[in-house]
Amino acid sequence: MAGSATPNMRDRPRGLSTLVFRAALVAVLLGAIVGPLAGLVLWSVAERWHWPAMLPQQIGLKYWIRITQGDLLTALNRSVTIATVTTVAALVAAIPVSYGAARARLPLGPVLLMLFLLPQAFPQLPVFASATVLFYRWNLAGTFAGVVLIHMVGGLVYTVWTMTAVFRAIGEDVEEAAINLGASVTRTFFRISLPLAFPGVVASAILVFIYSLDEFTGTLLVGAPYVTTLPVYMYTASLGYELQIASVTALVLMVPGVLLLVLLERFLRAEYLAFFGRL
C-alpha cells in the first residue's frame, strides 16, 4: 500500500504553490461536502426564517425538543425497533447460508449467494411496488411484519456476503482439530467457528442495522399508511414544508452513520466501506 508510510513520494521539496493548491483542494471539499449538511443544522434551529434575511431571525431548540415527544419520538422508537428485529432476523437467517457456502457444505452454494445479490442488481422500486400488491393479498401491507420482511430482503445481502467472507477467513484446520478430538460438527460450529467469527458478526449487524434505519423505498410502499419510520416521517414533514422538522429528523438519521464512520476509521477494515455506497 502506498501512502501511509511515504505521504509524499516526490523527492524534491514541496513548493509554495503545491501547498496552496492542497489547501485550496481541502477548502473546496470542505465547502462542497460539509456545506449541504451545514444547511440542515441551520434549518433545524431556525425558529423563524423569512426572506430576505440571510440568517434565521430567531434561533432556538424548539424543533429539537420534538424528538422527546409526540410523533417524532414515536417514529424514532418504531425505527429502532424495526432495525433491531431486522438485524437479529437477518443474522440468524444468514448464518447457515453463509457458513454452508463458505465450507462448501451447501450444494449450489455459489448460486444461492448470487440470489442474495439480486435486490442490489435490480431497480428496487418496481419490485417493491409489486411486492406491496402481493403483501396486501397476504395481509402483510401496513404491518410491522411486512416492513421487517421488506427490510430483510435488502439486509440479507449485507449479512450473507460479509458473513461468508468472515467464515472463509477462519481456518478450517481449527475446526478439523475439534472434530478430530471428537466434537460433533454442530458443537464445533457453536463452540469454535461462531466465537471466532464474532467480530464479523458485529460488523454485519451494524451494517444491517443502519441499512434498516435508513431504508425508505420499501417502507414507504409496504408500511403505508400505518408504519411510519424516521425516513418516511422526514419525507412527510418535507412534503408539508415543515423544513425544520425534516432537518431535525435528517440530522437524527445521520447520527449512527457518523458514529460508524469514526469507528471504522479506528477499528474496522476498509473492505466493509464499499457496502455503504448502497445505503
Added chain:
Amino acid sequence: MNAARPVEQALWWLAAIPATMVIFVGFGLPLVQSVVASFTRDGVLTLANYELVYRLYRQDVVYTVQVAAAGLALTFGIGIPLSGYLRLHHSQTAEFLLKVPLFVPFVVVGHAMRIFLAPRGTLLVGLHALGLASPDTTLAISEGALGLSMALAWKHLALVVLLLMGAFRGVSEEYLEAARGFGAGTFRQIWAVLVPMAAPSIGLAVVLSLTSMLASFSIPLMMTKGSGPQMLMIDLYYRYGQHGDIGVASAIGVVSYLLAAGAAYYYLKGIAR
C-alpha cells in the same frame, strides 16, 4: 474437510430455507409478478401498458437517461482527477471528507440538497457570507435536472472515489516512477498511467453508478416538484400510488430493468473484449 453426510447435507439445506424464502417472497416473486403485470390489463395479455408508457413517459425516459448521464459526467469528471491526485499526493483530511457522503442516507441527501440548492437556499447564504453573492441573487437549481444530477453526484462520488482509490493503489509504484523519470507531472501520471491501468475498475464503477442513478428514487422524490419532466421512478411511484395502476407502473419498471441491464451488458461486453 471430509465430505458431508446426507443427513447433515439435508440439515444445511433446511437451515438455508428461511433466508431463501425471504428473498423469494420479497423479491423473486414480486420481480416475476411485475413483468407479468406489465403485459396484463384487466386479466388479458396485452401491450397496452407499454403503449401508454410510450405515449406518456417517453420524454421522461430520455430525461432520466440525461440526468443519469449528467450525474455520471459530474461524478467521474471530479472523481477521476481527484482520486488520481490523492493517489499521488496522500491527504488524510481530503480522504476522510470524501467518505462522509457514504454514511449519509439517500433521503437525507435529497432533503439537504433541496434546501441547499433552493432559490434562496443555504448555498446562497454561504456564498453571501463569503461575499460572492449579492443579497438579491436567486438560484434556480434545485428543481431542475442540474440540481438533481448534482445531488446524485454528491452521493455517488464517495463510493466512486473509494473504488478508484483502491484500483489506483493497485497500480505498481514502479510505473509511476518510470513516468516521473520521463518528466511526467501529476496530470500525465493520472491520464497516461493510472487511468489506463485501472480501466476495468473504472468501468465497474461507471456501471454501478449508472444503474443506481437510473433507478434513483428517494433523491428525486425529495427534490422534485409537480411540473415538468420527471425521473422514471417518480412516474412509477405516482402511477402506482395515486392511480393504483400496477400495470403501467410495472411497464415503467420493466423499462428501468432494461436500462440497467443495458448498462451491465455494455460493461460485460467491454470486459470480454
